[in-house]
Amino acid sequence: MRQILIIMTAMLMACCSKESEIIAQDNIEAGKTLVVYYSYTGDSKKISETLTSQIEADVMRIQPKDKTQKYEANNYAIGTQLLNAIKANPSDANSYPAIDDVSITDLSAYKNIIIVTPLWWSQMAAIMQTYLFNYGPQMAGKHVAMIVSSASSSISGVVADAKRLVPEAIWMGDVLSIKDSNRGNASSLIQNWLRTLNFDKEQAMNKMYLTIDGTTKSVILADNDATKALVEKLRQGPVTVTLNSSGGFEIWGALGFSLPASNQQITAQPGDVILYNGSNICIFYGSNSWSYTRLGKIDGLTGNELSTFLKAGQSNISVTLSLTSGVTAVNDISGVKENSEYYSLNGQKVTMPSNGIFIKNGKKVAL
Ligand SMILES: Cc1cc2nc3c(=O)[nH]c(=O)nc-3n(C[C@H](O)[C@H](O)[C@H](O)COP(=O)(O)O)c2cc1C
Incomplete structure (x- = not known):
């Protein structure tokens, strides 16, 4: 037993x-x-x-x-x-x-x-x-x-x-x-x-993406506390900033949040993505020397391509920073449209639902 x-x-x-x-x-x-x-x-x-x-x-x-x-x-x-x-x-x-x-x-x-x-x-x-x-x-x-x-x-x-x-x-x-x-x-x-x-x-992200006007380019990130904090922030979702051209060498503007700076006197080069004053992002299509924290560098664009991508010389440029290259969808064609029809609890379609519990999109909703 x-x-x-x-x-x-x-x-x-x-x-x-x-x-x-x-x-x-x-x-x-x-x-x-x-x-x-x-x-x-x-x-x-x-x-x-x-x-x-x-x-x-x-x-x-x-x-x-x-x-x-x-x-x-x-x-x-x-x-x-x-x-x-x-x-x-x-x-x-x-x-x-x-x-x-x-x-x-x-x-x-x-x-x-x-x-x-x-x-x-x-x-x-x-x-x-x-x-x-x-x-x-x-x-x-x-x-x-x-x-x-x-x-x-x-x-x-x-x-x-x-x-x-x-x-x-x-x-x-x-x-x-x-x-x-x-x-x-x-x-x-x-x-x-x-x-x-x-x-x-x-x-461990060593890359982020910049999207301007529907075009996305990758940025190889530097390894420092600022980029670690930036990646952490972007894990919560993309961040869109509005940047303006300045000095004939950069587009720049406020990030809307601060990152831990480790400033050094550097000469920024075309393609460099830089943190300025702890809470501003500068993206270079030319060159400038200042006390900056390096965030990364845009991958593989020529000077002319950079100026076009960054809309050099323009103002109010909307730039989205993200950890993914945007629409990676390979088969994401919407088919089933979300259903705006209401059904009674016993499954009858209701054309003008009011006051009660109905099923919409497979869920109970109270009106
Ligand atoms: C046919 C059908 C059966 C379902 N059965 C259940 C269930 O047994 N328990 C539950 O909690 N939710 C149930 N649901 C609700 C869905 O699981 C829930 O709303 C889910 O978040 C829907 O995901 P989707 O919006 O990606 O389709 C059902 C939905 C449908 C359409």
Whole structure:
């Protein structure tokens, strides 16, 4: 009897430790990262945008083939139907709803993949399941992490779906759960989560990007306290400043915040990005000697290209500083428009909703 008990306890422990494997150990691997997301009502899209404002990554949106479906209509009947079909026969490709072709079909360039998915009826949204059914096998041996967006449900069912669909992944860290109750803090939740995956160390940013009039150029950052503080600031999101030409050699203006200066007398050269007086940024298309703190240098532009890019001689030049090269979206063509229609709780479309609780974009709203 004692022996049986010991065996049963051992089996139970084995089963439970297996269950927590996805809440795992590994961190980011050096190399390219892909963020892949599906979003019906816009929450996962927003999460992906916040995420990619904090890390360098390509991003790919998954879209259903049929963009007319109202998954929430009739008490979520269509969403339920899609999930039930998968559950009934998870190894049959025909059980999964069709999705648009994806533009990245070969994942071999990516070391890290972050999946951002909504939760549907405590499972992974059916559209994302289709993508992972098709491409999960290519994620074998890659470092994979996941963020799940839900209204309030716990995400263990989504974790189980991910394990089934991407069985050979090396899972990074805990799966991040973003619910309506903590959605307002999504940016800092993501920032802290990325730290647990060591993204901050691996992607110890030695680069930032400047965007002027839709053109983006990279800046190789100097290694000092000012750039560390600047990167930290930009992890919270891009910063846009308004700069003016001055002296025939620079565009400059207030950053709107201070950085720790370590001023030295230097002769700034074309392409140099400089901190002046602790809280001003100067970007040079000519040369000047002053007591400055070096922030970095614009990568690979000739003098003429620099003057054009920086709008030399002009005023009120809007310059955006960011850690990502802006629109890295490779397949981010919006398909499903956010739905402005209202439904009653039993799924009837309501043309002029007033006074009551309705479903809009898959969520309950009180009017
Ligand atoms: C078909 C369907 C089923 C859903 N089921 C649940 C659920 O069981 N529990 C929950 O908390 N939220 C549920 N939701 C709400 C979504 O998980 C939540 O609003 C999520 O943030 C939506 O992400 P998205 O805007 O990226 O599509 C459901 C939404 C849909 C459309």
